[in-house]
Amino acid sequence: MSIMALEQLAQYIYEFCGIDYLKNLPSLESKIAYRLKELGLSVWEYSGYVKIEEKERDILIELITVNETYFFREENLLNELKNNIFPLYKEHYKEKTLRIWCAACSSGEEPYTLAMLIKETMLFEKGSVEIIASDINKKVLDKAEKGMYNSKSLSFRKMPYGMLDKYFDLIGDDYKVKDEIREIVKFKNLNMFDNNIEHKIGMADIILCRNVLIYFDTEFIKKAALSFYNILNENGYLFLGHAETVTSVNPGFDTIYTPSIFYYKKGENE
Known part of the structure; x- marks a missing residue:
């Protein structure tokens, strides 16, 4: 060539x-x-x-595009969300929707996992949480919206005991995500570098964009970090992959360290 x-x-x-x-x-x-x-x-x-x-x-x-993913990926991060982040929004969000943006969601395993975690916490009333799941790849997004996964798929390789029966229906050779989980997630075909991405997503309280920024150079990482900052509500949280960082391109994020993971909180942009 x-x-x-x-x-x-x-x-x-x-x-x-x-x-x-x-x-x-x-x-x-x-x-x-x-x-x-x-x-x-x-x-x-x-x-x-x-x-x-x-x-x-x-x-x-x-x-x-790379679309390798599975349910309940990165247990330490999910435990941090379930045990320490979601409870922060319990009281404040009784009269307000908790909005989570799952960027580059691929075939849907991550946003559905988040929805299951939300259910497991029993902190929120029905309709009080919205997960916006976006991806640039229409084909994987179509699969995500259907919520159907082959029973032998590697997507289930980290599924905790009991969760499969609790949140999926077996239909032939496939498991389908139950409606009570699917109704929490709204899928959108979006390019995260769209100039109108902030308007298309709206304000969010938590953003997950994991193992995506590693494919971009500094210019695009800086652009993504600015979008994340502008989309997050005050004191909102940003979760990236363990090998990704935004501290060098956006000083508005404070880094939070735990024994097992680190993530970011929206602070004052300089």
């Missing part, structure tokens, strides 16, 4: 969604090779085609 054509396509991907393949062209080449063969196009031709065909852009996003 033409290096210059790959660079052009990588630049388009970077400008559109922030994912940087400019330093890893061989990976981009391997991800699109079969699609190019299907269409009978060269990289040069495809670079132009994807810019004018919105459906093809969606297919490209499916090819280049």
Whole structure:
């Protein structure tokens, strides 16, 4: 494949969604090779085609995004939410909706996990919590909205005892998330670097964006951190992956350390 054509396509991907393949062209080449063969196009031709065909852009996003996830991922973080963060909102949110944004939610395991945790706490009345789950990949988002997962899926590899029977219905070879959990989660097809992301999400109390920023450079991390800060309500909380940080690009976040994890609280932006 033409290096210059790959660079052009990588630049388009970077400008559109922030994912940087400019330093890893061989990976981009391997991800699109079969699609190019299907269409009978060269990289040069495809670079132009994807810019004018919105459906093809969606297919490209499916090819280049990583969507590995599972229910009840990162136990220490979930315990912190359940035991220390959610209880903070119990009294204050009796007359107000607790809003949680789960960014880059993939096929839905994380936001559904959060909804199950909410139920397990027994702190909130029905309808008092809303989880906004967003992703740029329409295909995985469609799966998430259906709430159907194959019974042999690795999505269940960390499922705590009893939770499967409690919050899922077995339908043939699939487990379907119960309506009482699904009604808490609202899915949205969004690019987290959309210039209108703050308006589209609205204000939130807690944001989770885990193991996503590692795919972006400093410029896009700074942009994401600013969006997180602006979207969070006063004293709101931000949870990232264990290898991700925003302290160097946004001094408005205070870091909270626990024996097992660290996360961020919205402070005064300087």
